[in-house]
Structures are given as C-alpha cells and as structure tokens.
Amino acid sequence: MTPSQFVSTCTADAIDQAAAQLRAGSLVAFPTETVYGLGADATNATAVARIYEVKGRPQDHPLIVHIASMNEIDKWCSDIPAYAIFLARDFWPGPMTLILKRSPLAQDFITGGQDTVGLRVPNHTLALALLNSFAKIGGAGIAAPSANRFGHVSPTTAQAVEEEIGTYLQSQDQIMDGGASEVGVESTIIDCTHVAPRILRPGAITAQMIEESTGLTLVEKSEDEIRVSGSLENHYSPLAKVILDSPAKSGEGFIALADIQTPEGAIRLATPRDVDEYARLLYSALRSGDSQGISVIAVIAPLGDGLAVAIRDRLLRASRGR
Numbered sequence: 001m002t003p004s005q006f007v008s009t010c011t012a013d014a015i016d017q018a019a020a021q022l023r024a025g026s027l028v029a030f031p032t033e034t035v036y037g038l039g040a041d042a043t044n045a046t047a048v049a050r051i052y053e054v055k056g057r058p059q060d061h062p063l064i065v066h067i068a069s070m071n072e073i074d075k076w077c078s079d080i081p082a083y084a085i086f087l088a089r090d091f092w093p094g095p096m097t098l099i100l101k102r103s104p105l106a107q108d109f110i111t112g113g114q115d116t117v118g119l120r121v122p123n124h125t126l127a128l129a130l131l132n133s134f135a136k137i138g139g140a141g142i143a144a145p146s147a148n149r150f151g152h153v154s155p156t157t158a159q160a161v162e163e164e165i166g167t168y169l170q171s172q173d174q175i176m177d178g179g180a181s182e183v184g185v186e187s188t189i190i191d192c193t194h195v196a197p198r199i200l201r202p203g204a205i206t207a208q209m210i211e212e213s214t215g216l217t218l219v220e221k222s223e224d225e226i227r228v229s230g231s232l233e234n235h236y237s238p239l240a241k242v243i244l245d246s247p248a249k250s251g252e253g254f255i256a257l258a259d260i261q262t263p264e265g266a267i268r269l270a271t272p273r274d275v276d277e278y279a280r281l282l283y284s285a286l287r288s289g290d291s292q293g294i295s296v297i298a299v300i301a302p303l304g305d306g307l308a309v310a311i312r313d314r315l316l317r318a319s320r321g322r
C-alpha cells in the first residue's frame with residue numbers, strides 16, 4: 001500500500017494536534033478497543049454532517065458520543081437510573097455503550113431526532129488521550145460511528161480505515177494509527193431507559209456480566225424491537241457472499257475455530273484458537289477475503305455464550321448480504 005497522507009502515528013504532540021483539528025471541525029478517525037471510530041466534535045453540526053457524508057449513512061441513524069470518563073455522563077443525559085451507574089462503574093472504560101435519556105447538549109443531529117443518546121468511554125490508551133486532550137480545550141464529546149462506509153465491515157486497523165474512507169477525507173482530516181483493535185467487534189449497546197437494562201446489540205460485555213453488575217434481570221426485546229434494532233445497522237458485510245454454518249467448497253474462503261479442518265481446496269482466512277481470538281480476527285479475515293477477490297466465504301460460527309453471541313449476531317447480519 002502507498003503511504004497515506006492521512007494516517008498519523010501518535011506522539012503526544014500529534015494527539016493534541018488531532019484534538020485541536022477536531023475542535024476546528026475536522027474529522028479524526030481513531031482506534032478503540034472494539035473497532036476504529038470516525039470522530040467529529042459532537043456539538044458541531046457541520047462536522048457531524050461530514051461523518052454522514054463520508055460514511056454514506058442515512059441521517060436518521062444516531063451516533064455514539066465518546067467521552068473521557070463517566071464524570072461527563074450527566075453533561076449528555078438526564079434521568080440516569082441507578083443500574084446505569086453500576087454498569088458505568090464496572091465496565092467503563094470498556095466495550096459498552098449506554099443509551100440514556102438525552103440532555104439538551106445532545107442535539108437532533110447526534111440522536112437522529114430521538115430523545116435518547118448513546119454514550120461510551122472507550123478503553124484504548126490513544127482514544128482516552130485524544131478524549132482528554134479534546135476535553136482540555138473545551139470539547140464535550142466525540143461523536144464516532146465505526147469508520148466504515150455504511151453497511152460494510154467495521155475496520156479494526158488504520159489501514160482498513162484508509163481503504164474504507166480514505167478517498168472521502170479532506171486534507172485536514174486524519175486517521176490515528178493505534179494498532180489492531182483488541183476486541184474486534186463493536187460495543188455492547190444497552191438501553192437504559194426502562195426499569196431494567198436491555199441489550200440492543202451484543203458485544204464483549206455479556207448478558208451475564210450486565211445482570212451480575214446490576215442485580216437485575218435483562219428485559220427481553222419484543223419482536224418489533226428486534227426488527228427496529230436490526231435497522232440499528234443493516235449489515236456488517238464484506239463484498240463476498242457470506243454463507244453461515246456450511247462447509248466451504250473448493251475456491252471459497254473459510255473461517256472457523258482452529259479445531260475445525262479446512263475443507264479440501266478451500267482458502268482458510270482465519271484459524272482462531274478461541275472465541276476471543278475469533279472476534280479479534282473476524283473482520284480482518286472478511287476483508288482479506290475481499291482483497292483476494294474471493295466471492296464466497298463460508299463461516300462456521302462459534303457456539304455458546306459470551307462473545308460468541310456477538311460474533312453470531314454479526315455473522316447472521318453479514319450473511320443476509322448487502
């Protein structure tokens with residue numbers, strides 16, 4: 001790959017400079033432990049509008065606001081239930097987004113016109129350094145969806161961000177390179193607007209962890225709501241057709257846990273030894289299938305609880321195609 005005008009390594013100076021650029025209305029893609037985000041000042045309507053342009057994302061899809069610590073929570077929301085505080089204390093910084101009733105600071109261009117806002121404190125040294133530097137110069141929060149074009153696979157490296165959106169960026173925008181994301185799938189999204197928490201998108205913070213932290217039983221989603229949250233983000237799809245839980249034919253890509261053998265003639269794209277590694281490798285494996293021009297990728301999804309639930313969720317969506 002040719003060196004990019006956008007990708008920057010991250011000295012302290014570079015972080016302060018990126019924060020200043022954000023404050024001035026530019027976009028900064030940055031690493032988090034889940035996936036890379038495409039950031040803009042969450043109080044700047046013009047900057048946030050550029051996120052939608054660069055992603056090609058429909059305007060009514062709300063954005064997650066990233067904050068430096070849970071102390072910032074009541075800037076952005078009101079009526080915070082006690083269980084949400086337990087969750088924030090136990091799992092922030094971390095791969096968890098809380099949906100809470102918004103404060104006036106969370107304007108329609110962030111919430112897609114809803115009366116709720118999504119908040120997250122990411123657990124990545126660089127993301128936290130950027131958020132702290134941004135807060136020091138008066139920034140309230142960084143709005144950041146995953147840094148992919150709408151409907152595509154989320155990027156877990158700076159190179160993947162560049163491939164996804166590089167051509168849509170402007171000269172003052174930048175991509176901070178913080179290495180490969182540790183978790184590899186997007187944060188657990190928890191609706192905290194009811195008497196008990198509800199999972200809208202599964203992730204590394206699991207149902208069991210949430211129930212243990214809050215002492216509450218999760219509210220199940222109704223059929224209607226499942227349809228709605230399906231539109232949270234349509235797909236997580238590569239260009240290749242993803243076929244779930246059937247063996248690969250010759251010439252097709254293949255992803256499965258290490259103890260499952262590669263079918264004859266298939267092209268192995270990842271050999272994760274456990275579910276954590278599966279999540280970490282999944283998106284780059286799908287991308288690598290695309291870059292090799294493979295048209296079908298057969299994936300054997302991991303079984304069980306925990307992160308396996310999130311992996312199956314993303315694979316199911318990917319298998320529904322673009």
Ligand code: TXA
Pocket residue numbers: 032034035036037038061062063064097099111114116117118120122144145146147185186187189200231232233
């Ligand atoms: O791990 C993550 O959450 C990554 C990193 C960058 O933080 N971000 C991420 O953002 O996955 P995005 O925009 O690609 O996915 C966030 C999802 C969207 O489907 C959006 O509809 C939903 O969260 N969301 C955001 N705010 C919401 C709200 N107020 N109510 C319901 N859903 C919300």
Ligand code: MG
Pocket residue numbers: 145146154233
């Ligand atoms: Mg996304």
